Amino acid sequence: MERLRAAGVQVTNVNISIIGEGGRILGEIDVVTPNALIQFKNGASSAAAVIEQVVDKTEPFVTRTVVAFINDTGKAGARTVKNAGSRILITNNFDTLVGAIK
Numbered sequence: 448m449e450r451l452r453a454a455g456v457q458v459t460n461v462n463i464s465i466i467g468e469g470g471r472i473l474g475e476i477d478v479v480t481p482n483a484l485i486q487f488k489n490g491a492s493s494a495a496a497v498i499e500q501v502v503d504k505t506e507p508f509v510t511r512t513v514v515a516f517i518n519d520t521g522k523a524g525a526r527t528v529k530n531a532g533s534r535i536l537i538t539n540n541f542d543t544l545v546g547a548i549k
Contacts, residue, residue: 448478454545457481465508474504483512483548491523494530501535512536516544 448458460479467473478485486500497515505513515531517524517539524539531537538544 450541451478451480451545454541456545456548465505467508473508474500476505476509480548483514484509485544485548486513486515487518488515488527489518491519491521492517492527494527497527497531497537498534501537512548514538514544514547516541 448461451458457480458478459481461477463476463479464472465474465476476484477487484505486497486505488497497517501513501515513536515535515537517527517537519527520539528537528539536547538547
């Protein structure tokens with residue numbers, strides 16, 4: 448979060464639960480900014496898991512753009528971005544993330 452703030456991104460909240468009927472937790476938003484919500488993955492994740500988190504567990508419950516950020520600039524992170532990129536807004540490049548949410 449500090450890296451986002453240092454890049455001039457206004458972080459308004461972190462680790463917010465999405466609560467449904469009866470108090471059931473439906474999902475979580477990792478980073479909230481005025482312009483977008485960020486689902487942060489520290490290290491490689493499967494494209495299917497990231498797509499599920501964004502498409503099924505976040506987007507149905509929010510009105511802001513959701514961006515997935517994979518904190519892995521290696522081959523595994525690039526593979527996740529490539530495989531999920533046709534379905535969701537996703538990057539493993541910090542500068543691209545900042546540009547997309549500012």
